[in-house]
Amino acid sequence: MLTNHPMIDVGIAVIVSHFDLDDPADVTKEQLKEFAQYLEKTYSSPYFHSFLSVLFPNSAYVNPTMKEERKREALDEVLYGFLKDEEGSNGTCSFCGQPSHFRAFRQHVPLLTGEGLINFFPSRRTGLEICPYCLLAVQAFPLGSLKISGQAFFVHADDFNVTIELAHRFKLMNEQNALLKEAKASPDMKYPKTQFIRQFLEVDRFLKYEEPEGSVTIYHLTNYGTNADISMYHLPVQILSFVYDMKSAAFYQTWQQMAHDAWGVPSKKGKKGEKGTQSFNLPNRLYEDLFDLPAGYASFIRTHLVEGAIRRYKSLLNGKEKDILHYWEIGKHLMKEVVQVREEKIEEIKQMADRLVEYLLKTDDHHFFQRFYHLRNRNKYVEYEELRNLFIKANNHAIRHGANLDQSWELPITFDQFINVFEQWEDPYEGNWQVGRDLILIRMMEQLYEKKWFTRHREILKESEPEEDENQLEKEEA
Structure with a gap:
């Protein structure tokens, strides 16, 4: 079930695309378990250790001081909570309204406060109620994001098909990065607005189907240390339609020339061992x-x-x-x-x-x-x-x-x-x-x-x- 919360919906899109489905309702519990196992293995790579440190600080993914027993317990809570018996749940998920028996903090959901802080929570209770399904979706959303300027970049669209296609494209790019032996070997992308238009124009869906419906919002966030921050960029439907129309024969050649003229000039020299600024x-x-x-x-x-x-x-x-x-x-x-x-x-x-x-x-x-x-x-x-x-x-x-x-x-x-x-x-x-x-x-x-x-x-x-x-x-x- 979609929640209209960007992190959760992007996470759902990642899960749906992983099994090549169209409707979140078609995902079974067995598939969720299979996905959770895949996520745990993928997040153990050096690339994701670096990426997740800015999203889930002090979590089981990145905390080197956490003992193995506690680490296993923490991963079971955030990845496999849906396998537990839901009886006795006395809370309600803040995102979807389903029963909840878990309260999340910043190491579980980005941009929340840490444990023990009661600011912005009702009834003097710390943490945010979240069901195991939404919690798994939050854990999945980094896979449907790109690391740009050291922060997570992801896209939430009114048209869920757009969210799925972009999340799937980012997932494939992240899977390639996860194969690298060193996190520093991965591309250090910058300029989130530029990257979105590039990805939007390259997604296969827009070469096959009709133009997307609704608007798109781009999120660029970090949950790291005391510098937790988020930037949001909104593209209304008429702008998306305009960009989509530029692919037609009447505009394509001119638009391509305009895009070519608008690129920044790459530096000829970079740091030692580098070839200079990449595209x-x-x-x-x-x-x-x-x-x-x-x-x-x-x-x-x-x-x-x-x-x-x-x-x-x-x-x-x-x-x-x-x-x-x-x-x-x-x-x-x-x-x-x-x-x-x-x-x-x-x-x-x-x-x-x-x-x-x-x-x-x-x-x-x-x-x-x-x-x-x-x-x-x-x-x-x-x-x-x-x-x-x-x-x-x-x-x-x-x-x-x-x-x-x-x-x-x-x-x-x-x-x-x-x-x-x-x-x-x-x-x-x-x-x-x-x-x-x-x-x-x-x-x-x-x-x-x-x-x-x-x-x-x-x-x-x-x-x-x-x-x-x-x-x-x-x-x-x-």
Whole structure:
């Protein structure tokens, strides 16, 4: 029976996956005994001796001063308690409500207090009532966790199938580590948020079935000494669905490039005998920033979409023309599915970008694009005024250019468009005109790249900003 307690449910997931089952109710008592024996043997390895010392301090797993008789008694209590006769149990499990005859402390369940301390317990009684089944599940949860930065990292999802798949994947990794003769030989992984996204994308289930239902919470905890602590990172369902959607053909190539660009730079030298920083020790900024969504979507767009697109197109400066990547499509999907901006708003941004592209193709006004491109690096208070003045100049340029050719042109920017795109933001995360500007830049760059405009104007992608000249447009037309 699931309890909605993360440690217990992850432990149940480990047991269920061990016997290749889907429903916890299908696990028999004989199988629980078999699993308890397997757990006792697995936890005797040097790797788990190190791992469990931060979760079950002074327990029978890690306490070298504990006599064999007491150690056997302690292991029987936490691993084989379900074999005892439940008659005479006068307590109730705090997690599932079943009869309980055992009171747990920090050496049995992480983050509880030690023996003799009455803080946070009712009726002046120390310890927490727990039934033998939940106690076994707690003992099993480290097997469904990863050791990251010296702490236990595990995942609890609304969709129990997700919990099972990730717990099973972590269990297989831990079984490999348990074969090592020295604990120090195991990978020293870091950055729990990065590791979760990596594992989420690699789990086989997500290559076969429909996208997961519900949200996910990641736990990173230690129960060691006086530094017991826990960190929790929550990913709502819309973020998980967004990550899942990135595997589709429409987004996959661009997403892979974004993930590649976001990896930290490994060090070339490590400690003596080491080759340097390994990939599992590096943060991926893209994966880390997913946890700031949806509230941090403006920064996400600028960091991973705008700068990613710019980095891509700058390859032209080195004479390398690459396949077109669809940053705009990812930005559009992010705005619609994660930020939940109206589709009409997204379409207005797209239309404005397309009109500006048409204007540039007709006039070759590389001065306008260069100014617009460099606005992202300016003071935001000065930037908005410059943006507005830039559009006014572009309209004037279009009028004069059309008059010189004896043609009537449609203005690149209208009043209604400007208000709708830059002034009227109704999303709950306080979006502003800078988001509109960034999305327009992404769309413009993709269209101009596709139409070979950058091939004729490679110099405009250089970082140096053009010198200010208020009469530049008039000089060009003269």
